[in-house]
Amino acid sequence: MRLQYQLNAAFTLLLLVIMAITGFVIYSLILNLLIQDEQRQLEQKGEILVNVLDDAFISRGNLKEFNEFLKEQDLQLFLYDREQNSVLFSTLPTPVVTGLFMNNDFKNQSEELWSYGNEKYVTSRILIVPKSLGLELILLTPLQDLRIVQHNFIQRLLIVFLIGAIVASGLSYFLTKKLVTPLSRLKLQLKKIEKRNFDEIVPIESSGEINEVAQSVYEMADELQRYINTQRSFFQNASHELKTPLMTIQGYAEGIKEKVFNQQEEEKGLEVIVSEVNRLKKIINEMILLAKLESEEITYHTERIELQNLIDKVIERAIPIATEKNLELKHRIEPNIFIVGDEERLLRAMLNLTFNGIRHGNSTLLITGSLKRGQITITIEDDGEGISEELLPHIFHRFVKGKNGETGLGLAISRAIIEQSNGKIKAENSNLGGAKFTLTFPFKE
Structure with a gap:
């Protein structure tokens, strides 16, 4: 798989994992937040109802008038008598009231969710003043209503995530293409170096670390070209430096062998041969030493x-x-x-x-x-x-x-x-x- 596709796949997978974790966390938290918010709203509504009632209006003697007042409110609520542990009035249907009363402990002040059948209710309790009456106003909201809000929110969130994922994938493709394209072009330049076509190497447009790598490749190519030219020159020069004294030695040796020189010329020729042999020996020794130095075969005693x-x-x-x-x-x-x-x-x-x-x-x-x-x-x-x-x-x-x-x-x-x-x-x-x-x-x- 090409690098560009690998980067896109990795980025998309990472994005999906992050979105999945984020969605799960939000889905888990949103219902609790909705319940807390609904409880605050119910508490505010209940306090408003209690505050608008007159002390003279609220008494055990005129509960009928109070019940009439509560019927006019578009709320699901109970009027609960704590002293007698009984429901005095409710805006809910009688079967629901009976079911809630039988399945839940109305005396438990800390119980925030009531259940009846497959349904659950969010509750908020407000004590009616004066406390001596022992009356309590309990407001309810079906949890199903909050779940509908939760599902609507998650649907909108998924749409946002989907749009974000499409945009992010597009940006990922654009950025990875911008990142990988210089690498692909650099690969072509490396192929030219491999084939030793140094004259065909052209700079590529890039930035950051890729530009530094490309610059290093160009410097490597220049150094490699210089090295190859040096090696070629070395062999040419070495052959010349070795060939010249060898030809001199060969010429004098053949002349002496064929007796073409007189005694004085022979002695001079032998001196030349010895001199050229020493010169050859010096060249060869220095070549060996240089080869060892450059190959780090010599041990340095620092x-x-x-x-x-x-x-x-x-x-x-x-x-x-x-x-x-x-x-x-x-x-x-x-x-x-x-x-x-x-x-x-x-x-x-x-x-x-x-x-x-x-x-x-x-x-x-x-x-x-x-x-x-x-x-x-x-x-x-x-x-x-x-x-x-x-x-x-x-x-x-x-x-x-x-x-x-x-x-x-x-x-x-x-x-x-x-x-x-x-x-x-x-x-x-x-x-x-x-x-x-x-x-x-x-x-x-």
Whole structure:
């Protein structure tokens, strides 16, 4: 069953349950309310009758005149003598009077409903002043009259419920259709993603949580498309990076085998073969390391690392290369800053970034570390040529190399290590003129 029909069915069932419970409660309460209201009305009528009578008029000597007065009232009532426990007068037929008197206790003041046969009566009792007379006026209304009112009220209520149910069902259909339609359209976009037709994806009009889901789907599609393009580029670049040294090795090896080189050329060829083998070995090792980092196969030994000590180790390892290139290493690190991570992995990431800066810098490499607004910020910047605008968005992709780059995997490895350490890395151009890499880590006490 489609979602729209399921929502409509659920809403309609819920509405029917609520209406049934509401109707049952109202049906149960309405009769009690009608009885209470009828008793109040009978009491008011009885009090009016008693108040209009004169003290001289009401006496045991002139009951005949009093009875005549009561006959003129369009009411069902008794004139009851409490002292003698007898009915002195009634506007009801004699069989009904006899039946009521025989089946009910007239002396019981708390009995509000009297029964006779299949009929019940609502009663209201008013004591006639002066109390010494011992007379009581009892007014009655058949319960059947109230049931007729109850049934009429319930019929009208059912009509209202029916109209309300029709209107509510219409609104439910409209709202669920408005809710489900974007989901159906989003389903079509997901089918396009499944078939990798990323260029055919179009935004859908929606709001609320559905809009958030749709936005997440679009972002997922963009990321998936980027990933597929990156993988395609990776295989192309990897094949190129591996093919070039292999062809060089093959060429020299075949030349040496066929004795086409003299001794000096053979020695040079062997040196080239060894160099290319080492280069291949480095590329393969870095590819394996990057694959492990991205698949989380490497176990991280996290610990508290003082940033000053970490940078000192980076400087110690980078000084020989910087000195060889006549490049000055500068660093400004705030004290008492600690990073939680794997020291060996973080050291490798920092060295990759530092060697990259030394390779591209002209005279200066600056490393800074500070704590601001609850996060640790580390910058590594040089005064070289910087990063081109075309290369900047892809600088951390695998086999993406700038000028004088080596394997094109160093920055990708650095990013993987930093992200595994709950950090972030960003590349931009520095005020010094070269590249600037900014690393941020959460600060923990």
